[in-house]
Amino acid sequence: MRLGFDPRRDPRKILIWTLVALGGIVMIMPFLFMISTSLKGRGEVYDLRLIPLAPTLENYAYLFRESRFLRWFLNSFAIASISTVSVLFFDSLAGYVLCKYKFKGRQVVFVAILSTLMIPTEMLVIPWYVMSKNLGWLNTYWGIMFPGMITGFGVFLMKQFFETVPDALIDAARIDGLSEFRIFWEVALPLVTPALSALAIFTFLGSWTAFLWPLIVTNSASNYTVPVGLASFSGEFSTEWNMIMTGAAVATIPTLVVFILLQKYIIRGVILSGVKG
């Protein structure tokens, strides 16, 4: 095997590679354990060996036939998709306006939007709940989605990105006769696609894995998202670990697909925003 370097010449690399490999193993172990557990029968769940003694697909069969997992999966998918489209549109629109238009109070508005990033979800769920209750949004898709339709983080990210679009381009488009919205849509937006991709990934994954708020706002199993549904396998007296792990394994697939298809943009997005979503 070629290593791409000669270990005798650079022994430091051996150390670095060893550390990286160890880190990789630590990261991947939970995933392997998740898949392993999903293949174990009920009796074997608390046997912690990695390779199941009698691997079986009965958990998967049960998940799709007997539980409402498919429904939860579609709920999650629809909610994550709609939130993502909404965030991409409104956050970039707000970011563009804050970046390219000079108006009184612009800084105040921007700081106000930024300050929303400092409030954790845990503090917001109670006001959200009261609001949803009064407006009749409890146990609805809209109730699950509304807090994530526009995000301060996205507005901030997009505003920073629009700084890279030269003002002269926008002026040129004005002289070419575009309306202000079309300048945004046809000239500015196509130039920030890397940021849009990054934001799309962060938003989709964030919505896909959201737990606390969907748990609070939903009360019927047909409205659950995947994380809430999986949690329902954990009852008062027993937890069906094999089912949780099976559901989690399936729920990981979209995440993996997104990562594999878009890893280039994810890395760039993380570098550019300096933040993990």
Added chain:
Amino acid sequence: MASVTLSNIVKRFDRTEVVHGIDLAISDGEFVVLVGPSGCGKSTTLRMVAGLEDLTSGEIRIGDRVVDRLEPKDRNIAMVFQNYAIYPHMTVHKNIAFGLRMAKLPKAEEEKRVREAAQILGLTDLLDRRPAQLSGGQRQRVAIGRAMVRNPAVFLFDEPLSNLDAQLRAQMRLEIKKLHQTLGTTVIYVTHDQVEAMTLADRIVVMRDGRIEQIGTPTEVYRTPASMFVARFIGSPSMNMIPGRVEAGEIRFDGLPPLQRPGGLESAGGAVFLGVRPDDLKVAADRPAGAFAIEARVEVIEPLGPDTLVYALAGSRELVAKADSKVTLHRGDVVTLVADSGALHVFDAATEQTLRRQEAR
């Protein structure tokens, strides 16, 4: 094509006034260059003509129409920007055609105009490329093409050559001049480069701190600068300025022989500056009668080819003069610098305005 008239244009950003009441009449087909150091208000003025900045007060007419309240697209203008401002995500063809598409021109007419412009600018083979695949000069040509196809009444150029290297700049300068001669469209051109201003303009407008210092043909501005600022800004190297006092019919200088007061001096006296262009100050073998002459010691010699720039010390004052390249000079030589009395400029030291206008040659 159209004339452009600016009447008492004022621009204020918040509380800072950057353009203080400019009046300028540009005739149909004229090539006018606004020139001045950065921050003099030239770009702001141009952007107000384009409609990209609002006027605080005043009035702009293009042709017979008052355009103050019109959108840029309705002013019948086209603009070329310093950093090209062509759309990076569109091909050259689409860039040039974009404005026409917005104006909902018939497809055939659009295609015809794009082809014509590409032909004139030598872009025909590049129409399918994207801006990233073009050189700086080609990009600027695309920007000019995009402006051309609109058949505007007025072309506005905002420092279009500043991002190009020196050689390309000279070439594009020539192309812009040819283009103006071909199309005959009114042009307003902003630059901080006095060479561009001199070479391109029918008339130059020299601006400083939001005011017009002087308007004139390149020759007028060069030969009869209205103020010390214009005198120094136009021409390279800058005009020599020697401080002195007008006393008893003479101009007296510190450490230099006095100069017979030149005829036609308007003001009685006080502190003045005597100005003489390096081009007019020659290293001479003899001392012609009636000419301004001064002894100086050669410090630095810069051969330019046809002639040589000589930096020489007269007393403690450094002067720049020109010598024929055939004259052999050495550092430390004492030479006589001579200028025709008609080539001298006298400026009031307090107002910095000219006191005596040398006749244009």
